[in-house]
Amino acid sequence: xxxxxxRMISLKRSLDKFETIEQLHAATLEALLAALGSVEKNAxxxxxxxxxxxxxxxxxLRRQIAADPSPEVLRTGTEYLDDELKEYADQxxxxxxxxxxxxxxxxxxxxxxxxxxxxxxxxxxxRFGEFAKELESLAEIDQLPEIRRRLxxxxxxxxxxxxxxxxxxxxxxxxxxxQLRQYEQRLRQxxxxxxxxxxTGTANRREGERQIIQxxxxxxxxxxxxxxxxxxxxxxxxxxxxxxxxxLRQFTQKLQRAVRDNDLVCRWGGDEFLVVMDCSLSxxxxxxxxxxxxxxxEYTINISGNxxxxxxxxxxxxxxxRDNETAEALFGRADGMLYREKRTPSQRFA
Numbered sequence: 001x002x003x004x005x006x007r008m009i010s011l012k013r014s015l016d017k018f019e020t021i022e023q024l025h026a027a028t029l030e031a032l033l034a035a036l037g038s039v040e041k042n043a044x045x046x047x048x049x050x051x052x053x054x055x056x057x058x059x060x061l062r063r064q065i066a067a068d069p070s071p072e073v074l075r076t077g078t079e080y081l082d083d084e085l086k087e088y089a090d091q092x093x094x095x096x097x098x099x100x101x102x103x104x105x106x107x108x109x110x111x112x113x114x115x116x117x118x119x120x121x122x123x124x125x126x127r128f129g130e131f132a133k134e135l136e137s138l139a140e141i142d143q144l145p146e147i148r149r150r151l152x153x154x155x156x157x158x159x160x161x162x163x164x165x166x167x168x169x170x171x172x173x174x175x176x177x178x179q180l181r182q183y184e185q186r187l188r189q190x191x192x193x194x195x196x197x198x199x200t201g202t203a204n205r206r207e208g209e210r211q212i213i214q215x216x217x218x219x220x221x222x223x224x225x226x227x228x229x230x231x232x233x234x235x236x237x238x239x240x241x242x243x244x245x246x247x248l249r250q251f252t253q254k255l256q257r258a259v260r261d262n263d264l265v266c267r268w269g270g271d272e273f274l275v276v277m278d279c280s281l282s283x284x285x286x287x288x289x290x291x292x293x294x295x296x297x298e299y300t301i302n303i304s305g306n307x308x309x310x311x312x313x314x315x316x317x318x319x320x321x322r323d324n325e326t327a328e329a330l331f332g333r334a335d336g337m338l339y340r341e342k343r344t345p346s347q348r349f350a
Contacts, residue, residue: 050095052197052205054088056269063339197267199245200252208266208274212327215276223284225275225291226317226334227255232271235310239303246301247310258294273314281320288318315341 061084065077195207203211215222229251236244248271255273256265264276275291277284292314299310317338321330 050091052269056272057084059269200249200267202252202256203264203266205266205268208264208268208276209327211264211276216321216327220278223277223279223281223318223320224330224334225277225284225288226338227273227314228338229271229312229314239308243301243303247299247312250299251295251312254295258291284318284320288316292316
């Protein structure tokens with residue numbers, strides 16, 4: 001075999017090996033992105049704000065790796081993921097410890113009420129025992145007038161005991177009812193808090209997921225509109241997190257004014273917002289353009305008394321729910337459209 005033939009075979013082997021390595025790299029990257037998506041999707045339920053922040057962090061990492069799967073990004077991404085999972089584990093541990101304290105407090109209050117009822121019951125049981133003994137002693141008396149006198153006295157004592165028992169039970173019952181009303185109020189407040197984003201006051205991701213599932217189960221046609229603020233991190237880095245928080249609040253207010261009364265606006269992640277709309281895809285696309293025109297543009301925020309102008313824009317994804325489609329798949333399609341637009345920002349709604 002001549003040298004040229006040997007070099008051709010060697011070159012072919014190198015190309016085959018390179019193709020194999022390239023395929024392995026693609027498969028590994030796909031598996032890594034799928035694993036990150038699974039960790040995000042199946043994160044342990046905890047306080048909504050903590051869960052939302054955790055999911056947003058994982059989603060941002062997944063997008064960063066998908067956009068630039070370089071060795072440096074993969075190395076720093078792995079370190080970031082490790083730190084993020086540790087922080088989230090600490091936060092949910094603290095959350096469940098607080099919940100355990102609340103449950104123990106309720107159990108102690110109920111035990112106290114039970115002890116009060118038992119104490120009252122024992123007291124009145126003793127009184128009835130004394131009354132029964134007195135009645136037994138009347139059988140040994142021969143004089144009818146004396147029997148009548150003592151019987152009348154015991155009947156009056158019995159009536160007084162009954163009145164006292166009724167009053168005591170009424171007080172105890174009133175205390176229990178008051179405690180139950182307090183528990184119900186706390187539960188209502190907890191449910192309200194659980195469905196609201198503490199920063200913007202709008203619905204949070206949990207409420208958005210609940211209403212999406214509700215529409216799917218009812219067989220209703222609906223669309224979702226997803227916003228992801230562009231370069232929002234640079235606002236936090238340049239002007240501070242308080243300025244970023246103010247931008248999020250103002251954006252939420254504008255977004256709520258731009259949608260219809262029966263549309264649901266929720267903060268989906270750190271700088272992501274979702275609108276659930278009961279309409280067709282063509283209507284949703286048209287309304288997405290109208291809403292974008294209303295919420296994108298110049299915002300004014302005050303920093304130490306000085307007004308600052310900030311340009312706010314967002315990538316947008318729209319999707320209509322399909323028959324037999326899961327909520328995760330629906331959001332995945334909207335998120336995919338958003339990600340494609342983020343990579344080609346010139347393609348916006350007309």
